[in-house]
Amino acid sequence: MQKALQKLAQFPAHPGGVNAVALALNSALVATGGQDNKTCIWSIRKLQEKSTPMMTLLGHSSPVTCVAFDQTEARVASGNVGGGLRVWDISAGKSIKIFSAGIHHQAVSCLNFNANGQHLTTGSNDMSVKVWDMRHKQVVQSYKIHSNNVNTALFSPDGKYLFTGGEDGICNVVDLGEGKVVKQFSHDGPINTIALHPLDLIMATGSSDRTSKVYDLSSFQIVASIPMDSTKIRSLQFCGDDGDVLCTGSEEAIKFWRWEKECNLQIQGNPNNYNSNINYNVMRKISRQYCSRARSKLLNLGKAEMVKFKKLIIPD
Structure with missing residues (x-):
């Protein structure tokens, strides 16, 4: 029998709408970005029907489009519609880095820290992907490798590669040491999400063409496919003790898939x-x-x- 999901809380978070959500599971925090130009930090343990944020971070001049915690969960980054980018110290409750040079010309659509927190990657509706040096507050690499909006970008666990997906249906694998694209994969529709396996060289992509594909990155070959969903795939996540379950999120449902043994x-x-x-x-x-x-x-x-x-x- 399938378990039913139980709603723990529901409350207004941002006037005008919530554009982005990120979880920090170890510290039980949630970061949200909204149409009100604010980034808010919430405590999961204190969520109630009339909950208020434990912290409201001000400074963006346009709606916040994406948020992400670093690996230590001590910092959160947020990007906005105008292409602006800020990094916040959660304990201090203030912005510690404001990137002004080399910023995007259109909305920041996605961002992610690398494992050691020294670099940050951003993707934008200006079709560019950038890698930022957190210490020197500047762009160290910039790529124009998509012909439309960039929807997702993330580092490999070892920080050597960057994976990007966009509205053009292309997934790029970038060798950061070489500074170039070494492999491309494609869907028949926009790529909305990319997930990396926590233990192995396995990558999954989800698309608006209603399909998800799984690749072996050691050979750059497709190794698995998931039956077509009824709506576009919005999110992917490997889970389980060994990452042997893939969770797919579409516009209608959350589904869990396990690898066939035979x-x-x-x-x-x-x-x-x-x-x-x-x-x-x-x-x-x-x-x-x-x-x-x-x-x-x-x-x-x-x-x-x-x-x-x-x-x-x-x-x-």
Whole structure:
């Protein structure tokens, strides 16, 4: 039986509308950005029907379009419709960095910190993606790699790569050391969201074409596809202890998908063209080789057929 989601609280957050929400789970905080030009910080533990923010951060001159916490959850960044960018110290309740040089010419549509918090990436409706040095308050890399609005941008966990997706249906993989795009993937509609697996070189993309695709970044090959949703995919998140569940959010529903355990794998060099049914979990792979139960032989995952997802039923 599926578990029902229970609403904990509902309350007005910003007059005119809420444009962005970010969670800081360790410190139980929520950051919101709104049409009122404000960035607000809320305590999850104190949310009530008539809740008020624990902190209201002022300084933007236009509506706030995106917010993001750094890894320490001590800072939050916010971008606005005018292309402005600010970083706030939550404990001090004030803006500690205001980026004025090299700012975007149109709305900042997305932003994310890298793992050590020393760099920040932003994407914009001006079709550019920028990487900012937090210490020197300046742009260190700028890319014009989309032909339309940029919807999402995030760093790889090791900080060596940048992944971007846009209205043009293109997902770019940027090698930050080389300063260039090394791979592109595509959808038939705008790419709205990108998620990276927490343990492995796996990336998922979600699109307005109502599909999600999963790629192996070690080979830059598509390894899985998710059945078409009824509406556009707005968000993606790997979850579970080992990231073996993918959560997809559309305009109508939140769905959970688990990798199929069974996959037909053709043994290379077998004169009988024998197909062996093996068990594996691609999310927990340590290497790219797996053992076939039928032949006790190491096989390369690259020989496998495309993996399929199945709907995950959450038990009581």
